[in-house]
Amino acid sequence: MxxxxxxxxxxxxxxxxxxxxxxxxxxxxxxxxxxxxxxxxxxxxxxxxxxxxxxxxxxxxxxxxxxxxxxxxxxxxxxxxxxxxxxxxxxxxxxxxxxxxxxxxxxxxxxxxxxxxxxxxxxxxxASPGTSNLLAVLAMDECDAVDRVYTSWRASAAHFPRPTADQEFPEATAAIEHWVHNCTEPIKIWRDGGLVDAHALEELTLAYPGWGEDAVWVCGHPEPLTLPRIRPEVRESLNVMSARRGLMNGISGIAKRVRAGELNVRQASDELLRQPNLSGKAAGRSPSLPSNIFAIAEGTKDGTRVRVGAQALVQPExxxxxxxxxxxxxxxxxxxxxxxxxxxxxxxxxxxxxxxxxxxxxQFADEPPAPGVAVYEVVTDVLDS
Structure with a gap:
């Protein structure tokens, strides 16, 4: 390895x-x-x-x-x-x-x-990509034809580094720099049945069956580029982040400064960690979408329009x-x-x-499931025609 x-x-x-x-x-x-x-x-x-x-x-x-x-x-x-x-x-x-x-x-x-x-x-x-792609397969398999497929993960400042005793602000890690890069540089997404140029952080509203709907933000990731290879009828494929709005306001402001040439990715990563109101109640309410990685497919089943959600119920945390x-x-x-x-x-x-x-x-979860216990869910909403 x-x-x-x-x-x-x-x-x-x-x-x-x-x-x-x-x-x-x-x-x-x-x-x-x-x-x-x-x-x-x-x-x-x-x-x-x-x-x-x-x-x-x-x-x-x-x-x-x-x-x-x-x-x-x-x-x-x-x-x-x-x-x-x-x-x-x-x-x-x-x-x-x-x-x-x-x-x-x-x-x-x-x-x-x-x-x-x-x-x-x-x-x-x-995880994402990886687990997310396979959840998307479970969701898409419930559709005769798929129009849209979304993979989603939770962005959280809770995973940011913390300052040491002699620091006012923490130093950005490689993971932070990678996230900032994905959020600030031009990306490719799958839209209108093909690859197109885009910028991350486009805000959308996404609904997961049984959970309701909430805001999500587009991210530059591999899932949108590979999933249409197995379902070529897909018109739109996006990887999105759910998050507290304060965090996304913070990274969106930083992204504008990067795109304007004011900051490079390294500087932007350090600057992000200096922003207030990125986590907890100060950043707004927690998203009303699953906290785990999940996938959503929209399409048709037996002539009826459906939305299908899939998430793992038992997995390593x-x-x-x-x-x-x-x-x-x-x-x-x-x-x-x-x-x-x-x-x-x-x-x-x-x-x-x-x-x-x-x-x-x-089987690698902290508490592996008993035989017969469901380890993932696939749930469907019937949509208005």
Whole structure:
């Protein structure tokens, strides 16, 4: 696993090192000390490897003797296509957690090469994208034809870093910078049946069956680019954020300054953490939409217009490392069992059975479900014609 000692990779390695399906886990990381420590903590199945993936020869050697490579080494706009290309050259199946739309399009261009090499590559197999894509499949499967599909996640300042004792304001993390980048740079979305240029933070109103409706904001993410590949009739596909309005007012103000050239992404990230009223009651009421990742499909069923919502009911909770790394590990175990075998480059929806995935994912919750307990929901509203 590239980036195996990082926050996301470490959780995936931890799951895989305990699994009967896996004979060996190679914890590959640029930080040899961290890789060595993690491998020692994981036990005899884990082996550390010092690896700089910008060294193409070293990367090729690392992939020569593995069955599946998991890529958790960012930034994906720099290394996504590079590692996937190396995997295809080595004939090695591939999964990653890419959540950038730009490298998603670049990696999809390698579909023909992967098919020719017999390599199954699943890109964006984390929380969002990943879990979100497979919820979208569950929702879309309830429709004979799909007009619109939305994937959504909750943005919250509660996950922002906190200042240390000697700081007035915290320093921006890579995750904050990544979010600001997604919210301020031009993006691609799927609208009117094709890819179009757009800006993030367009405000929409979204309704989830049984919950009512609330404001959401468009984000630059891979899901809108891959989901129409399995349902080409889709006219609109968007990834959106639900949040307290104060947080979105804060990032929207910062985005205007970036687009005006006043701030770069790094400066904007620091400035965001200085904004007031980003969380709690000061930021407004909590959204009246599911707090977990969810998906909504709108279309027709038996000639009637419907709206279908899907969300996981039992899944791992906690930090982003758990919520991203564990889904990646679950999909990898499915691949090791022969349940993910479809040469080419796919979003999760193109190669992974969502029902198997969510049942397996639920076993890693703090309280795994009893047999027969539903681990996801799919709910439908009939719309006025």
């Amino acid at each position: 590239t980036g195996g000692a990082g926050e996301m990779g470490a959780y995936a390695c931890g799951v895989l090192a305990k699994a009967d399906e896996i004979a060996k886990v190679v914890v590959a990381d640029r930080d040899e000390e961290k890789a060595t420590k993690l491998a020692a903590d994981l036990g005899p199945k884990a082996t550390p490897l010092a690896l700089d993936i910008s060294d193409s020869e070293a990367l090729a050697r690392a992939l020569a003797d593995v069955d599946i490579v998991l890529n958790c080494a960012g930034p994906f706009y720099r290394f996504g296509r590079e590692v996937l290309s190396a995997a295809i050259a080595a004939g090695t199946d591939y999964l990653d957690i890419c959540d950038d739309w730009e490298p998603t399009l670049e990696m999809l261009e390698l579909d023909d090469a992967a098919r020719a090499a017999g390599v199954t590559a699943v890109i964006g197999m984390g 906690g930090n982003m490392g758990e919520m991203t790394g564990i889904p990646l590990a679950v999909a990898t175990l499915m691949a090791a069992r022969g349940q993910v075998s479809k040469p080419g480059v796919h979003g999760p929806e193109g190669a992974i059975d969502p029902k198997i995935f969510f049942n397996d994912l639920a």
